[in-house]
Amino acid sequence: MLSYILRRIVATLPVMAIVALFVFSLLYIAPGDPAVVIAGDQASPEDVERIRQSLGLDRPFLVQFGSWVWRILHGDLGTSIFTNLPVSTMIGQRLGPTLSLMIITLLLTIVVAVPLGVVAAWKAGSLIDRAIMAFAVFGFSLPVFVVGYVLAYVFALELEWLPVQGYTPLTQGFWPWLENLILPAIALGCVYIALVARITRATMLEVLQQDYIRTARAKGLGQGGILFIHALKNAAVPIVTVIGIGIALLIGGAVVTESVFAIPGLGRLTIDAILRRDYPVIQGIVLLFSFVYVLVNLMIDVTYTLVDPRIRY
Amino acid sequence: MSEQLLGINDLHVAFSTRRGMVEAVRGVTLSVGKGEMLGLVGESGSGKSVTGFATTRLLDAAGRVTGGKILFRGQDVTKLRGDDLRHLQGAAMSMIFQNPRAALNPIRAIGLQIADAILTHKKISKDAARAEALDLLRAVQIRDPEARMNAYPHELSGGMCQRVMIAIAISCNPALLIADEPTTGLDVTTQKVVMDLLADIAAARGMATILITHDLGLAARYCRRIAVMERGRIVEEASPKTLFTAPQHAYTRRLVAASPTATSRIEDLVTEQERERYATVVSKPRQDPAHGTPPLLEVRKLAKRFDQGSAAVADFSMTMAGGESVGLVGESGSGKSTTSRMICRLIDPSEGDIVFDGQSIGHVASRDFHRSPLRKDIQMVFQDPNESLNPRFTAFDCIAHPLMRLDGMRAGDALRKRVEECAERVGLPLDLLPRFPHQLSGGQKARVGIARAIACRPRLLVLDEPTAALDVSVQAVVLQLLDRLRRENDIALLFVSHDLNVVRMLCDRTIVLRNGGIVEQGESRALFDNPKTDYTRKLVEAIPHIETGPALAAAL
Numbered sequence: 001m002l003s004y005i006l007r008r009i010v011a012t013l014p015v016m017a018i019v020a021l022f023v024f025s026l027l028y029i030a031p032g033d034p035a036v037v038i039a040g041d042q043a044s045p046e047d048v049e050r051i052r053q054s055l056g057l058d059r060p061f062l063v064q065f066g067s068w069v070w071r072i073l074h075g076d077l078g079t080s081i082f083t084n085l086p087v088s089t090m091i092g093q094r095l096g097p098t099l100s101l102m103i104i105t106l107l108l109t110i111v112v113a114v115p116l117g118v119v120a121a122w123k124a125g126s127l128i129d130r131a132i133m134a135f136a137v138f139g140f141s142l143p144v145f146v147v148g149y150v151l152a153y154v155f156a157l158e159l160e161w162l163p164v165q166g167y168t169p170l171t172q173g174f175w176p177w178l179e180n181l182i183l184p185a186i187a188l189g190c191v192y193i194a195l196v197a198r199i200t201r202a203t204m205l206e207v208l209q210q211d212y213i214r215t216a217r218a219k220g221l222g223q224g225g226i227l228f229i230h231a232l233k234n235a236a237v238p239i240v241t242v243i244g245i246g247i248a249l250l251i252g253g254a255v256v257t258e259s260v261f262a263i264p265g266l267g268r269l270t271i272d273a274i275l276r277r278d279y280p281v282i283q284g285i286v287l288l289f290s291f292v293y294v295l296v297n298l299m300i301d302v303t304y305t306l307v308d309p310r311i312r313y
Numbered sequence: 314m315s316e317q318l319l320g321i322n323d324l325h326v327a328f329s330t331r332r333g334m335v336e337a338v339r340g341v342t343l344s345v346g347k348g349e350m351l352g353l354v355g356e357s358g359s360g361k362s363v364t365g366f367a368t369t370r371l372l373d374a375a376g377r378v379t380g381g382k383i384l385f386r387g388q389d390v391t392k393l394r395g396d397d398l399r400h401l402q403g404a405a406m407s408m409i410f411q412n413p414r415a416a417l418n419p420i421r422a423i424g425l426q427i428a429d430a431i432l433t434h435k436k437i438s439k440d441a442a443r444a445e446a447l448d449l450l451r452a453v454q455i456r457d458p459e460a461r462m463n464a465y466p467h468e469l470s471g472g473m474c475q476r477v478m479i480a481i482a483i484s485c486n487p488a489l490l491i492a493d494e495p496t497t498g499l500d501v502t503t504q505k506v507v508m509d510l511l512a513d514i515a516a517a518r519g520m521a522t523i524l525i526t527h528d529l530g531l532a533a534r535y536c537r538r539i540a541v542m543e544r545g546r547i548v549e550e551a552s553p554k555t556l557f558t559a560p561q562h563a564y565t566r567r568l569v570a571a572s573p574t575a576t577s578r579i580e581d582l583v584t585e586q587e588r589e590r591y592a593t594v595v596s597k598p599r600q601d602p603a604h605g606t607p608p609l610l611e612v613r614k615l616a617k618r619f620d621q622g623s624a625a626v627a628d629f630s631m632t633m634a635g636g637e638s639v640g641l642v643g644e645s646g647s648g649k650s651t652t653s654r655m656i657c658r659l660i661d662p663s664e665g666d667i668v669f670d671g672q673s674i675g676h677v678a679s680r681d682f683h684r685s686p687l688r689k690d691i692q693m694v695f696q697d698p699n700e701s702l703n704p705r706f707t708a709f710d711c712i713a714h715p716l717m718r719l720d721g722m723r724a725g726d727a728l729r730k731r732v733e734e735c736a737e738r739v740g741l742p743l744d745l746l747p748r749f750p751h752q753l754s755g756g757q758k759a760r761v762g763i764a765r766a767i768a769c770r771p772r773l774l775v776l777d778e779p780t781a782a783l784d785v786s787v788q789a790v791v792l793q794l795l796d797r798l799r800r801e802n803d804i805a806l807l808f809v810s811h812d813l814n815v816v817r818m819l820c821d822r823t824i825v826l827r828n829g830g831i832v833e834q835g836e837s838r839a840l841f842d843n844p845k846t847d848y849t850r851k852l853v854e855a856i857p858h859i860e861t862g863p864a865l866a867a868a869l
Binding site: 210211212214215216217218219220221222225229230233234307308309310 | 369371399400401402403404407408410412415416417418419420421429430433434465467478481482
């Protein structure tokens with residue numbers, strides 16, 4: 001098991017290398033001279049030349065890539081062109097809110113979507129099933145920012161139950177922290193909940209057809225035991241897979257959600273960096289997100305072995 | 314008869330389908346006494362399993378009891394709800410199923426699965442339930458039960474899985490056990506061991522049993538009374554002896570005739586009225602190959618090793634003449650399917666050679682063999698006609714595909730004629746050709762599989778359990794078809810099967826395999842009548858014969 005995890009970590013290295021190459025090439029994929037792109041529309045030729053010199057853009061591509069990778073391996077993500085702060089410091093400051101948002105959304109999704117899917121499968125074809133699936137289609141169809149603004153309007157402005165926007169770090173208390181994250185998490189989780197609920201329903205429907213479910217019924221087991229002990233665990237592999245893939249959705253959604261709810265997280269930083277053409281920051285964030293995603297995939301694969309004894313590595 | 318335990322009275326069960334309600338059970342009346350073992354026999358679609366499921370209240374959501382009563386200890390099972398029902402299921406009444414591996418939860422240790430059943434019905438601690446589960450594993454004679462408690466179903470053989478199922482079923486000492494095809498898909502020897510165990514346990518615990526099976530011979534061996542079902546009705550109910558010696562109903566007569574016995578011949582498999590039609594076909598005598606002709610197939614010291622494991626097949630040699638039929642028998646894991654696939658050039662042998670019609674083909678890589686001109690000479694009929702036909706291909710496409718790939722035919726009238734000719738040869742009505750596999754019956758699908766295999770006029774047909782998934786009456790027709798094709802077209806048949814009765818009828822010679830090696834071979838009839846090795850004898854004895862002679866009389 002441990003050797004499997006180690007092997008998998010080693011196997012992620014080429015993936016990360018390709019991601020790094022891609023992230024680095026971002027600057028060059030954009031049309032035109034990188035120095036001109038970074039400098040912006042109003043820059044004078046001297047400014048462009050200064051940027052070219054300071055970023056080493058006059059050197060060959062591979063040399064630049066090599067020294068960039070070398071610096072990253074030493075924990076140096078570069079310096080922001082706009083703020084002149086180290087990129088790692090900027091990311092570090094913004095990591096807390098985004099991580100909080102994603103974890104709350106993930107928990108919310110699992111707690112809401114999986115039971116919904118199980119109930120829908122159990123009562124397949126009934127009114128409850130149709131209501132849940134209608135809700136799922138609804139959740140899929142609404143963009144995050146629409147859900148976000150509607151939630152903020154209803155629960156924050158009209159009912160005044162929750163704050164409209166902003167973020168309070170966990171160090172200032174659990175409730176203030178959570179209070180600010182509830183609406184963003186619901187907005188961000190909508191699509192995700194819909195997706196996971198649908199997959200849970202489909203997988204459960206298939207599992208409930210299996211012979212061993214009939215055996216469980218023949219043993220006289222109660223409905224709860226059949227659904228959660230025998231069926232859900234057998235349905236777990238596809239569900240876990242989709243939850244993992246959904247993390248990519250969360251990363252994308254966080255960018256929008258943070259803007260709607262004015263959360264000072266990585267999403268906001270991403271947008272700001274893109275607007276300012278702050279390439280070192282963009283590169284740093286994309287690299288971080290890719291790394292998180294690769295890590296999540298590894299965790300999913302390890303989860304499979306815990307769920308299903310037939311899977312051996 | 315002893316005191317009545319279960320009384321089914323005019324039971325009707327219907328399923329709602331896309332085409333409306335379909336009645337699966339139409340007025341079944343049955344009764345089972347305390348401690349009695351009743352056989353419920355019928356072919357697929359006869360409603361025998363549905364009757365069982367209705368009794369244990371395990372019908373699919375689409376199925377509904379639409380009429381009649383099921384009285385268990387005087388209580389109408391069809392009206393039970395909630396807790397009353399749960400006290401019945403698994404406690405007073407339990408069920409074991411076909412395909413034991415699928416019937417066990419694949420990701421739950423078997424000890425827990427047995428304990429689940431105990432904990433549902435008894436108020437005892439988890440440790441006590443675990444101890445009871447262990448005792449049950451001992452009762453079903455599982456070796457090394459302590460270690461097996463933590464095993465998962467995929468780590469056990471099919472026979473072991475069925476023992477675990479039996480352990481679950483008897484865990485709460487039910488008064489009635491319904492066994493739905495408990496040994497279908499198991500080897501004959503395993504079948505005997507499992508059935509003996511089941512009969513012993515039932516007798517020791519005074520448990521009434523309903524044995525649902527398609528195998529008349531099996532029911533005859535273990536039951537005093539057999540009810541025969543056809544299309545949702547019970548057509549005859551009698552002792553095994555009466556059923557076999559003087560069947561009353563026309564369907565029972567057909568079923569008895571179609572069930573292969575130790576002495577039956579292929580032409581016996583239909584009732585006397587139907588034999589007329591067959592007689593015209595068998596009139597053509599079997600051709601003996603002239604002396605001195607080289608063999609069609611020669612296999613020399615064939616061996617197959619899969620990754621790291623020991624040899625699946627080792628030192629296998631045989632020869633076959635043109636038009637000859639050879640049977641390859643053995644238990645699962647004996648290497649018979651591996652051998653047949655190597656000969657078909659679907660997998661590569663590790664050692665040895667295969668010579669077909671004077672040409673060595675053993676060294677042609679299997680993935681390139683489809684380009685060999687000999688591909689069309691060696692064709693295969695696969696085990697499960699449901700799984701081996703492409704669900705998106707019509708019957709016509711299935712038969713036409715090899716003609717286009719191997720005979721270079723183009724779509725058009727000539728191709729249509731050839732396909733229709735093949736369909737006619739296997740007795741497939743031409744109006745079925747545009748249908749997709751799911752629109753065909755099991756027997757029709759088997760015919761499509763055979764028509765596809767003979768389309769390119771092969772000289773060797775390798776058949777891997779071609780009738781294992783079929784009802785006996787369909788099997789009878791398919792066997793006759795194969796025998797006729799062999800006589801008429803001089804196709805050599807290599808017939809892989811675990812059903813010794815079938816092999817005895819169809820094959821001139823038989824090769825018995827065990828653990829990848831040949832145990833015994835010879836003239837089929839001689840080999841089965843006088844087995845030389847213990848292994849063959851064990852195989853032969855394990856077949857549940859329909860014994861019409863003194864053996865049965867003595868048993869009664």
